[in-house]
Amino acid sequence: GAVVSQHPSWVICKSGTSVKIECRSLDFQATTMFWYRQFPKQSLMLMATSNEGSKATYEQGVEKDKFLINHASLTLSTLTVTSAHPEDSSFYICSARDPGGAAEQFFGPGTRLTVL
Amino acid sequence: LAKTTQPISMDSYEGQEVNITCSHNNIATNDYITWYQQFPSQGPRFIIQGYKTKVTNEVASLFIPADRKSSTLSLPRVSLSDTAVYYCLVGSQGGKLIFGQGTELSVKP
Numbered sequence: 001g002a003v004v005s006q007h008p009s010w011v012i013c014k015s016g017t018s019v020k021i022e023c024r025s026l027d028f029q030a031t032t033m034f035w036y037r038q039f040p041k042q043s044l045m046l047m048a049t050s051n052e053g054s055k056a057t058y059e060q061g062v063e064k065d066k067f068l069i070n071h072a073s074l075t076l077s078t079l080t081v082t083s084a085h086p087e088d089s090s091f092y093i094c095s096a097r098d099p100g101g102a103a104e105q106f107f108g109p110g111t112r113l114t115v116l
Numbered sequence: 117l118a119k120t121t122q123p124i125s126m127d128s129y130e131g132q133e134v135n136i137t138c139s140h141n142n143i144a145t146n147d148y149i150t151w152y153q154q155f156p157s158q159g160p161r162f163i164i165q166g167y168k169t170k171v172t173n174e175v176a177s178l179f180i181p182a183d184r185k186s187s188t189l190s191l192p193r194v195s196l197s198d199t200a201v202y203y204c205l206v207g208s209q210g211g212k213l214i215f216g217q218g219t220e221l222s223v224k225p
Contacts, residue, residue, distance in 0.1 A: 004159075032211055043203070044160070044215040093159045097211055104150065105213060107159030 002028045002098040006108035013084055014116055020080045021111045023050075023094030029074035030096035034105070035067075038091040050077040050094075084115040118142040118206040120216040127222050134191045136219050138204030141185045147207035149180060149187045154201045154218070163202070164189070191221075199223045 003026040013019050023033055031052045036044040048069055049057040056069035066088075068080040077096075081088055095107040121139040128134045140149070148167050152160035164171055166178040166187070177190040191198060201218040 006159075034212065036215075043217050046212060046214060049210070049212060091157065095159070095213070104162040104165060105211070107152075107161070110157065110159050112157065 002026075002096075002106045004094065004096050004106045004108040006092075006094060006111050008111060009109060010112040010114075012114045012116065015085050016083055018080055018082045019084055019113060020078055021092055021094075021113070023077045023079070023096070023108055025075045025096045025098075025106075028096075028098040028100065030077075031074060031099065033071060033077040033094055033096045035069065035077075035079050036093045036095070038093060038110075044093060047079075050079075052077075081113065084113070086115045089113055089115045118144060118147060120204045120206055122202075122204050122216060122219045124217060125220040125222065127224065128194055129224050130195055131193050134194050134198075134221060134223075136189045136191075136202055136204075136221070137186055138189070139186045140204070140206045143184050143206050149178065149184075150205045150213075151176070151178065151189045152203045152205065152215075154203065160203065160215075194221075194223045196223050196225060 005024045007022045033050040035047045038044045046059050047062045050069045050071040052071045058064045071077040091110050093110045095105045097105045118140045150165040151163040153163050154160040164176050164178045168180050171178045179188045201220050203215050203218040
């Protein structure tokens with residue numbers, strides 16, 4: 001099946017700094033990617049829809065100025081957590097669907113963010 | 117998007133068949149039912165998808181009754197490596213997937 005990668009797999013940063021997470025579709029082009037956040041022992045929560053060449057669409061309650069999303073190419077979406085604080089510590093996961101393939105979505109391996 | 121209800125947790129033993137049922141009373145006519153598996157600190161992995169009756173692949177079977185208000189994921193002869201959280205999802209809004217609480221399956225030796 002299609003492969004989605006994320007980088008880095010984990011990151012530790014100081015409070016107040018910004019962190020960028022990359023999501024790549026390795027063998028297909030994705031005009032749309034999705035970003036999720038998952039806290040320990042909880043389900044995935046959809047944060048935003050990343051659209052290639054246009055602005056991201058954020059879910060209710062997600063601060064667009066804090067979680068900057070850029071989808072500059074058909075294979076890359078980035079999520080930047082700006083001025084990170086300890087409460088932003090979480091597991092961030094992206095997904096994409098291969099428009100030329102099967103109906104299922106493919107998820108990245110996730111990025112563990114820890115803010116000290 | 118239709119809301120789903122699953123058991124929070126299930127226990128099983130190696131070699132047994134495990135059936136996880138998901139309720140989705142408000143499923144729409146065009147909605148497909150999809151199941152994902154997630155191991156700790158990993159992204160979800162697609163297991164199976166169906167619309168009606170029965171679907172089977174190399175990993176699992178999916179049973180969907182005629183009214184489609186529920187579905188059952190069947191895992192034959194589970195092993196320890198099947199310990200994971202299983203999510204039932206119904207439909208997608210422009211590709212968006214909304215995850216419910218999932219079922220935490222624990223397989224014991």
